[in-house]
Amino acid sequence: xxxxxxxxxxxxxxxxxxxxxxxxxxxxxxxxxxxxxxxxxxxxxxxxxxxxxxxxxxxxxxxxxxxxxxxxxxxxxxxxxxxxxxxxxxxxxxxxxxxxxxxxxxxxxxxxxxxxxxxxxxxxxxxxxxxxxxxxxxxxxxxxxxxxxxxxxxxxxxxxxxxxxxxxxxxxxxxxxxxxxxxxxxxxxxxxxxxxxxxxxxxxxxxxxxxxxxxxxxxxxxxxxxxxxxxxxxxxxxxxxxxxxxxxxxxxxxxxxxxxxxxxxxxxxxxxxxxxxxxxxxxxxxxxxxxxxxxxxxxxxxxxxxxxxxxxxxxxxxxxxxxxxxxxxxxxxxxxxxxxxxxxxxxxxxxxxxxxxxxxxxxxxxxxxxxxxxxxxxxxxxxxxxxxxxxxxxxxxxxxxxxxxxxxxxxxxxxxxxxxxxxxxxxxxxxxxxxxxxxxxxxxxxxxxxxxxxxxxxxxxxxxxxxxxxxxxxxxxxxxxxxxxxxxxxxxxxxxxxxxxxxxxxxxxxxxxxxxxxxxxxxxxxx
Numbered sequence: 001x002x003x004x005x006x007x008x009x010x011x012x013x014x015x016x017x018x019x020x021x022x023x024x025x026x027x028x029x030x031x032x033x034x035x036x037x038x039x040x041x042x043x044x045x046x047x048x049x050x051x052x053x054x055x056x057x058x059x060x061x062x063x064x065x066x067x068x069x070x071x072x073x074x075x076x077x078x079x080x081x082x083x084x085x086x087x088x089x090x091x092x093x094x095x096x097x098x099x100x101x102x103x104x105x106x107x108x109x110x111x112x113x114x115x116x117x118x119x120x121x122x123x124x125x126x127x128x129x130x131x132x133x134x135x136x137x138x139x140x141x142x143x144x145x146x147x148x149x150x151x152x153x154x155x156x157x158x159x160x161x162x163x164x165x166x167x168x169x170x171x172x173x174x175x176x177x178x179x180x181x182x183x184x185x186x187x188x189x190x191x192x193x194x195x196x197x198x199x200x201x202x203x204x205x206x207x208x209x210x211x212x213x214x215x216x217x218x219x220x221x222x223x224x225x226x227x228x229x230x231x232x233x234x235x236x237x238x239x240x241x242x243x244x245x246x247x248x249x250x251x252x253x254x255x256x257x258x259x260x261x262x263x264x265x266x267x268x269x270x271x272x273x274x275x276x277x278x279x280x281x282x283x284x285x286x287x288x289x290x291x292x293x294x295x296x297x298x299x300x301x302x303x304x305x306x307x308x309x310x311x312x313x314x315x316x317x318x319x320x321x322x323x324x325x326x327x328x329x330x331x332x333x334x335x336x337x338x339x340x341x342x343x344x345x346x347x348x349x350x351x352x353x354x355x356x357x358x359x360x361x362x363x364x365x366x367x368x369x370x371x372x373x374x375x376x377x378x379x380x381x382x383x384x385x386x387x388x389x390x391x392x393x394x395x396x397x398x399x400x401x402x403x404x405x406x407x408x409x410x411x412x413x414x415x416x417x418x419x420x421x422x423x424x425x426x427x428x429x430x431x432x433x434x435x436x437x438x439x440x441x442x443x444x445x446x447x448x449x450x451x452x453x454x455x456x457x458x459x460x461x462x463x464x465x466x467x468x469x470x471x472x473x474x475x476x477x478x479x480x481x482x483x484x485x486x487x488x489x490x491x492x493x494x495x496x497x498x499x500x501x502x503x504x505x506x507x508x509x510x511x512x513x514x515x516x517x518x519x520x521x522x523x524x525x526x527x
Contacts, residue, residue: 003024003025003026004024004025004026004046004047004068004301004304004305005025005026005027005028005044005045005046005047005066006020006025006026006027006028006045006046006047006048006049006300006301006304007027007028007030007041007042007045007047007048007049008027008028008029008030008031008049008050009030009031009033009038009048009049009050009053009054010031010049010050010051010052010053010054010073011031011051011053012029012049012051012073012289012293013289013290013293013294015290015293015294015297016049016073016293016294016296016297017029017297019294019297019298019301020049020297020300020301023297023298023301023302023305024301024305025046025047025300025301025304025305028045031053032053035055035057035059035060038054038060039059039060039063040063042060042063042064042067043063043064043065043066044066045064045066045067046066046067046068046069046304047067047068047069047070047071047300047303047304048064048067048069048070048071049070049071049073049296049297049300050070050071050072050073050079050080051072051073051074052074052076052079054079055079055080056070056079056080056081056085057081057084058081058084061081061084061085061088061090062084062088064088064090067088067090068089068090068091068303068304069090069091069092069093069300069303069304070085070090070091070092070093071093071094071095071296071297071299071300072092072093072094072095072296073095073098073289073292073293073295073296074094074095074098074099074283074292075094075095075096075098075099075283076094077092077094077313080092082313082314085314086314091303091309091312091314091315092312092313092314093296093299093300093303093309093310093311093312093313094296094311094313095291095292095295095296095299095311096152096311097152098288098291098292098295099282099283099288099291099292100152100153100156101156101287101288102282102283102284102285102287102288103153103231103232103282103283104153104156104157104160104203105160105285106231106257106278106281106282107153107157107201107203107229107231107257107282108157108160108161108164110229110231110255110257110276110278111140111145111161111199111201111227111229111255112140113255113276114199114227114229114253114254114255114274114276115137115138115139115140115199115227115253116135116137116138117135117137117253117274119276120135120273120274121135138198138252140161140164140165140166140199141164141165141166142165142166142167143166143167143198143199144166144167144168144169144196144197144198144199145157145158145161145166145167145168145169145197145198145199145200145201146169146170146171146193146194146196146197146199146200146201147161147168147169147170147171147172147185147193147201147203148170148171148172148190148193148200148201148202148203148204148213148214148236149171149172149202149203149204149232150170150171150172150175150179150180150183150185150203150395151172151203151204151391151394151395152394153203153232154170154172154203154204155183155394157201157203158170158183158184158185159183159184162184162185166199167186168183168184168185168186169185169186169187169188169192169193169196169197170183170185170186170187170188170193171187171188171189171190171192171193172187172204172395173347173348173379174348174349174376174379174392174395174396174397175187175347175395175396176349176395176396176397176398178396179395179396180396182396190213190218191221194218194221194222194223195221195222195223196223197222197223197226198223198225198226198227199226199227199228199229200214200222200226200227200228200229201228201229201230201231202214202229202230202231202232202233202236202237203231203232204232204233204236204379205232205233205379205380206232206233206234206235206236207377207378207379207380208378209378209379210233210236210379211235211236212235212236212237212238213236213237214228214236214237214238214241214242215238215241216238216240216241216244219238219241219242219245219250219251220250222245222250222251224249224250225250225251225252226250226251226252227251227252227253227254227255228242228251228253228254228255229254229255229256230255230256230257230258231257231258231282232258233258234256234258234259234260234261234262234264235260237256239259239260239267239268239269240268242254242269243268243269243272243275246269246272246273246274246275247272251274252274253274253275253276254269254274254275254276255275255276255277255278256269256275256276256277256278257277257278257279257280257281257282258280258282259277262280263279264277264279299311312384313384314384315384322362322363322366325362326362326363326366326367327435328431328434328435328436328437329359329362329367329370329414329431330366330367330369330370331370331437332414332429332430332431332437332438333353333367333368333370333371333374333414333416334370334371334373334374335374335429335437335439335451335527336371336374336414336415336416336427336428336429336439336451337370337371337372337373337374337375337376337416338374338375338377338378338451338527339374339416339427339439339442339451339525339527340375340416340417340418340425340426340427341374341375341376341377341378341418342378342523342525342526343425343427343442343443343457343523343525344418344420344425345420346420346421346422347421348397348418348419348420349396349397349398349419350397350398350399350400350418350419351371351372351375351392351397351398351399351400351416351417351418351419352399352400352401352402352415352416352417352418353367353368353371353399353400353401353402353414353415353416354401354402354403354404354413354414354415354416354417355367355401355402355403355404355413355414356403356404356405356406356407356408356412356413356415357404357406357407357408357410357411357412357413358407358411358412359403359412359413359414360403360404360405361405364401364403367414368389368399368401369388369389371414371416372388372389372391372392372397372399373388375388375416375418376388376391376392410430410440411430412430412431413428413429413430413440414428414429414430415427415428415441416428425443426441426443426444427439427441427442427443428440428441429441429451436450437450437451438450439451439498442457442487442496442498443496444489445487445488445489445494445495445496446487447485447486447487447496447498448485449483449485449498450483450500451525451527452500452527453482453500453501453502453526453527454500454501454502454503454504454505454524454525454526455498455499455500455501455524455525455526455527456497456498456499456500456501456505456510456513456522456523456524456525457496457497457498457521457522457523457524457525458470458496458497458498458499458513458519458521458522458523459494459495459496459519459520459521459522460494460495460496460497460516460518460519460520461492461493461494461495461518461520462488462490462491462492462493462494462495463492463518465517466495466497466516466517466518467484467486467497469516469517470497470499470513470516471484473509473512473513473516474501474505474509477506477509479501479502479503479505479509480501480502480503481499481500481501482499482500482501482502483499483500484497484499485497485498485499494520504524504526505524510522510523510524
């Protein structure tokens with residue numbers, strides 16, 4: 001049998017090549033090629049192992065006639081066209097946890113550096129000065145660290161901070177009381193964290209939910225003299241507002257390893273007193289580079305030789321026999337998970353996945369993974385059907401799977417329920433024609449709808465004229481309605497509208513819709 005052939009196109013620990021060879025692959029290490037050279041070469045390879053230097057475009061993928069898997073040694077996959085890879089049937093893997101300790105330690109290092117103004121003191125001392133009286137620092141012992149994001153990296157930072165005798169207050173939508181106790185931290189909402197923290201460090205991905213989580217408004221809620229560290233993602237902090245806070249003295253210091261635009265060759269923050277920065281060094285240790293290289297080699301070789309799938313961003317763990325039957329159910333499951341996550345707010349700590357009728361006879365794990373992937377996508381840019389269960393467990397999310405063999409109104413049904421402070425909230429869906437996912441219920445109200453693209457969810461008082469008012473508002477803003485679905489509990493009671501539109505709905509239109517007569521709630525959805 002011909003051995004799978006792998007190309008390592010970026011500089012990587014030499015042991016990665018050894019692992020490929022030991023596990024039955026032929027490997028070439030050819031780095032520094034231009035996109036044109038890679039495009040000309042890629043057709044002969046089954047696997048491509050990269051870091052951040054190689055950009056895998058749609059054009060390169062089009063030429064990759066034999067390619068089966070791309071492995072990114074690291075977490076970020078911005079340099080891979082994942083939709084194009086999926087269209088070509090190429091699995092994209094990363095190593096999301098190989099840099100965790102290194103990144104956490106860099107955050108701790110920056111906390112200490114900003115507390116004692118080490119870079120500025122070093123520069124002036126080496127310039128021949130002895131400015132001892134100009135650098136009055138603060139101790140971290142006894143101070144409160146505000147942890148935004150309590151996942152893998154955040155939990156490591158918490159443990160190191162506790163070792164430094166700091167108090168840790170954590171904000172994470174998926175952090176449960178039990179997990180907080182296990183970590184030794186206090187769980188809090190974001191406003192409480194902002195008001196109490198002496199130091200704030202961020203450990204969350206950049207998503208629509210977290211973009212500018214430290215906005216000008218939220219920075220104003222922090223206590224005077226706060227010090228802020230970001231080793232996670234650029235874009236989590238409003239950098240202009242951060243500079244204003246530093247200039248005014250409200251923020252005593254800040255340290256960034258990441259910027260909204262990288263490489264950050266220029267920034268208004270550069271030269272600001274009490275500001276420290278490093279060039280995205282979170283993963284830059286010898287140990288981390290070895291770890292991610294070995295992990296990506298192991299994952300890719302396992303897939304190419306044995307068919308095992310680990311940390312894939314565009315493929316669930318499925319056997320060849322199960323895949324055709326499960327595919328439409330997984331599409332439905334992911335949409336239901338996404339819907340309930342977008343609609344149910346608060347600290348969501350428990351989720352129940354029910355399968356009845358034909359769905360009860362299927363392998364529940366891929367369906368569960370699909371629900372969790374959709375559910376957690378608002379909070380993570382790397383979640384997928386493979387790693388979603390791990391991420392849910394890491395955050396203390398309680399997951400229950402229930403199967404009912406008998407049929408109800410529908411021959412097959414999936415129901416997803418989350419526990420909220422206001423009580424359980426559930427959504428349900430079925431398959432039409434065996435393969436068309438369809439929503440059939442939202443929070444106890446029957447409604448049949450496709451979940452796709454940009455949508456608007458409205459809760460209103462059932463009364464004549466509402467449909468005309470809503471359609472008129474969207475028409476005024478040149479927003480075309482694709483589908484319009486209605487449901488209600490009873491005549492004249494609470495009703496819901498779920499409509500699809502051809503483009504994202506601007507925030508000001510959402511605000512105007514919320515002011516229409518009879519409207520109780522308006523929410524933009526995206527699938």
